[in-house]
Amino acid sequence: MNDDFDENIGNARESHGLSWWVSDRYQRRADNTPRRHRHQTLSDRLLAHPGRLTIAYFADLIVIVTLVLLLPISSRQEGSTDMPTAFFTAVSALSTCGIPVVNMAEHWTIFGQAVILVSIQLGGLGVMTFSSIIALFISRRLNVTQRLLTASELGTTKLSEIKAVLQVVAISTFCIEAFTMLALFPGLFNLNNHHVGRTLWEALFYAVSSYNNTGFTPDATGLHVQSWAVGLPVLVAAFIGTLGYPVILNLTRCARRRDRPRKWSLNTKLTLVTTFALVGLNLVWFLIAEWNNASVFAQANPSDKLRGALSAAVMPRSSGFDLSWVGEVSDPTKVVMSAMMFIGGGSSSTAGGIRVTTFAVLMLICRAAFTGRSSVTVFRRRLPERTLITAVSVTIACFALVFCSAIALMIVTGRNLTDTLFEACSAFSLGGYTLGVASPDNPVTLFILAAAMIVGRLGPMTIAYAINRPHPSEPINYPPENIVVG
Template sequence: MSNLVFDESSSNRETSRGLAWWFSGNTFAQAASEDTRPRKRTFLQHLISHPGRLTIIYFMALVVIATGMLLLPPSTPKGETTTFSTALFTAVSALSTCGISIVNSTTHWTLFGQAVLLVSVQMGGLGVMTFASLITLAINHHLKATQRLLTASELGTSKLNEIKGVLTVVIATTLLIESVTFVALSPGLMKVNGGDWEKSLWEALFFAVMSYNNAGFTPDGAGLHVNSWAVGMPIMLSAFCGTLGFPVLLNLMRCAKGHVPPRRWSLHTKIALSMTFIIVAVSLAWFLLVEWDNPFLFKDADLDSRLRHAVVAAVMPRSSGFDLSWVPQVSEPTKVFMSFIMFVGGGSTSTAGGIRVTTFAVILLICRASFTGHKDINVFRRRLHTDVAMTAVSITTTCLMLVLASSVALMLVSGSTLTNALFDSCSAFGLGGYTVGVAREDNPAALAVLAITMVVGRLGPMTIAYSISRPRSPEAVRYPEETVVVG
């Protein structure tokens, strides 16, 4: 099967009604017989035949390159030095689009250093799997069956013959949203910077890439510019679009083009949008009720400023990490609440992290079905497959164990409280970009723990599991059932 080439020519597609990849003669039988013959395979062929492993190697190679570039003298001003642990952590934070910064991005990095961060975030935001697939296309001029299946899962499409088109649309959509954000930001930043167009254009480009990719690095130390809606609103809207995920954006664009009403949107889009707006609404209510008297979050007493800061606090902590000044000053219950929001994260295959809003929605639907005595998991007049439920439970359990292990490790190496350790662990895993002081430049052990958590949060447990073990054939023997008492 490793040499399988899909015949998707227009003539063959007409005769097979779009199933050319399936009706390709005895290609599968020939490939199976060839696989039984012992043959020598090059190192490159081994990588291409195992896309999960290729993805991790690709990500690690980018980490090495970015770390080396951040250690170069042009990356820092004269008199400034960057330790290896700081450069490594910053590179991982940028490539994972987490955005946790342990140094001042404005004063510690030069324009060259900021450009390294910008390119790293862009490479990570487009998706490790997307770039791995493009590398495979460039090398082999086509995608192998295993690569197509994993990329289909990553990009949220089930049709194998759509993969190449989806990859193109993903890149085009990313560049389009970033370009629109750049244009929208330029006038507001010109006003903020007093007409300095060179500085304004660079900051507009920097914010455009960082906001859509949900990374919290800033070029000027001012954060989100929450007091200037001309700057803060485009950043917030771009970050919100980035958290929706490519499947939702593609479905919305196709439905808008075809004038499809919301009731005919895909089930994934309905669940993702519903859960996203519910989480934002709950977050807005939380910050208004619990943090109403917090002077660090609401510096002005008027209602307009409170609502403006509350909206930013409700939208951005899910994955963006802009405007960090108020975060360490929130109450302990709010730290726990924000940890939960960052653990859930954004949409599937988005620039955000976490277990994803659709995974959390499926968990809630499973609980509803169990408590109401239903065997089927139904939502929006559709029934979810059992495999979806099992995947949601396994992802949530695995990621919860990872966050707990990371929190305990941070408590041991930094001496921080459980609340602070949990907050930084969820921020690293959910790519939130926030820190309450656990991530410090003078504590390499804590940085190492958080860096590992960010890598897992970016690549995802399913990609890592795929790289370790290939999918196996169905069970040949099914054992008899027996009940176990739970609860």
């Protein structure tokens, strides 16, 4: 019956061109039919509002993980972990940020590290994606509202593809992590003096943490990435994780069909071009600004400097491995890194930030304004006005959050704006790098950054959904009038 009332072009023959009449008659008959209202349960109300389900799911996970980390079995220290540290670590893991405030190897037991690893995996799969998978297992189907929001996050416009997309997302995630783990094993095996058990654990932890762009590492410092055998797989996995599920799925489908790059979707083209441009710009800046910095490249040969520059070009956008050099860079480099973290990775990816496509749209708006064009175009496609409004709104709201968080950290800690802005951008963009602004000795800093992480994980998606959901048209069309801008 549903196909008979489908008025798309592909169903025109089956409906004999009368679907509009039949569906209208059916709708009037349905409206006149008395309906039996049943009492809605809490689960019904949550499934009817995916945004609320996402927040509830995320909040429940934070509570559960915090309580588990408070258990004495999770900590190597005598007694249990203090509440602010456990809460901050839970939020940092679930948001895939990974800012450490305690030494991972010395503070957390294997059980505690396993809890953090599972939290990273749940956060990396995506709050909305994982909640949709749960809904599939519960009801074996998704309602229309849930499908629409999930379609927006996963980059597909066909509601019938949602179940298949969710399966591909889960399968691709585990496959990429498995390949990364296999690639990491030989290098870690040599570094761990051929200790099989420790190597397997570190390979698994690094694989999950790198693809999900989380700064947590089993040794708390990430110094293993100084080895090419370990650093290169981590670098590649982190880069793939920043592209986003829509890009990975589109590239996979085009490769299967052997399509040329011009057949790629506009989202894929814009994401790849902007990502490579940002990585290249960051790489050139770091090589020029920090090449002679003895604190960063102490007694390093050109090969080690290139590895460090590649790590600095890719990791700050959302990964946060190897914290040893971050505090030694110059203030201009900290500002550049803050900007890169604020931009973040691709849409619907494990990265955070305002997303590279949002930044690309802002640049395209500026180009159109400076060249006097009335429309914003790229790759022979015109961007709709709603996309432009969304990009500007998301950027302004997120910048206000980061700025307020930086000012709050300045007041609480007395640190300069460069350091607090760096820390706020790292928390919001889920970058994982830290300059030591957050400390268990000052719990207020932990709560400020935790709030920035939560908004960074949910905020851009929530703002974009609020802007793009259907709204009733304004009852009055007011006359236009220009104002002076600039």
